[in-house]
Amino acid sequence: MSLSLRLTGARVLLPEGLADTDLNLAGGRVTDARQPREVDLSGFLVLPGLVDAHGDGFEKHLAPRRGAMKDIGQGLIAAEAELAANGITTAVLAQFYSWEGGMRGPDFAERVFSGLEDVRPRLDTTLIAQLRFETPMLDDYNAMQAMLRRFTIPYVVFNDHLPHDALEKGKRPPRLTGQALRIGRNPEKHLEYMQGLHARIGEVPAALETLTQALTAQGIRMGSHDDRTQAQRDDWHAMGVRLAEFPETQEAAEAARATGDGVILGAPNVVRGGSHNGNVSAIDLAAMGLCDALASDYHYPSLRRAAFLLADGGVCDLAGAWSLVSAGPARLLGLDDRGGLTPGQRADIVILDATTRDICATISGGRITHLRGEAAARFLG
Secondary structure, eight states: OOOOEEEESSEEEETTEEEEOOEEEETTEEESSOOSOEEEOTTEEEEEOEEEEEEOTTHHHHOSSTTOOSOHHHHHHHHHHHHHHTTEEEEEEEEEEOTTOGGGSHHHHHHHHHHHHHHGGGOOSEEEEEEEEETTOGGGHHHHHHHHHHHTOOEEEEEOOOOHHHHHTTOOOTTHHHHHHHTTOOHHHHHHHHHHHHHTGGGHHHHHHHHHHHHHHTTOEEEEESOOSHHHHHHHHHTTOOEEESOSSHHHHHHHHHTTOEEEEEHHHHHHTSOTTSOOOHHHHHHTTOOSEEEOBTOTTHHHHHHHHHHHTTSSOHHHHHHTTTHHHHHHTTOTTOSSOSTTSBOOEEEEETTTOOEEEEEETTEEEEEOHHHHHHHHO
16 A cells, blocks of 8 residues: 655755655655645655666676576565665666576576566566667577567667677687686587677668567667767667667767767766776766766666766756656656656655765655665654
8 A cells, every 4th residue: 555644844856956845645646635644854855766777786686696596586576675775766677688698698588577577566666677689689589579579578778799809800709718608608609609690790780670660660669778979879760769878979979869869878987987998978978968867787876876976066956967867767768657756746755864865765656665764763653
């Protein structure tokens, strides 16, 4: 059952900024109808729940160590607990469908999506499946589409992580032996498989055009990953791929913005003060207005921290910074019912200590998913 109550005493983040106002919740929504039960949250901040447009931090819960992947459902329940503890009320789980095998292979993707289907009715955090598909896998195009239909997956992102330069030169790609042994594959067979994919790379553009047409007709949201040039991004746009995840250059981000496509950047990039592998700085792109959403990527705590770093650094005000982790990603995902705290929106809320900015409570759809410390005393007392 969702909460019906009035939050008082806190500073509430509205589109125009922080305000000293009450916030009423009922029926899983924010409402302007005054609720009789009151919770005094003096000393706290009340902000829209975080919407994570792309994260793979859940993987460590599914396989905390090699070979320990017996119960996907329990791993997803544990992942939800971490999401909630980091203020995330809606999360995209980015699962590979890749030639790399192991936890990135098609068989494991099947297990993850099946597990998610089983446990979703027991979760309060909204978990959205994303399939990250390796475009050189031409023989898997039909199987991938069947998987999308089987699990009603609404979001596909296209990747190409093949080491084409090394393969083109006839060299063994770095780390090949370790990668192959880790997934239980003979290194020579693994190399042969990669070489076979590379040999057919010229067939990919036409196959992709057919594939994206089919996915567009089904209403599936599509994104590209790690674009570097305007030409790459323009090609994706022409195929109806309207989200650019983690563009590696300013040129690619500007190309996405020029065609009205959404730009998703990594929150860890902001927290680190730059990319860990030398790509364009997310802070710089945000300062230039070339960011629609920040995503956790591989580290859930970075979402909250990145928003405050941008606000504290004067890149934008708090309302603007927080929109990059709430309303912005919600819009890109087509979720118009969340991302803000105006009447009628979902009661997706994160409550922070106003001094330490620690997350003390998370409410998703009017249901408590995380509660600790003094906030717990206020709610339960």
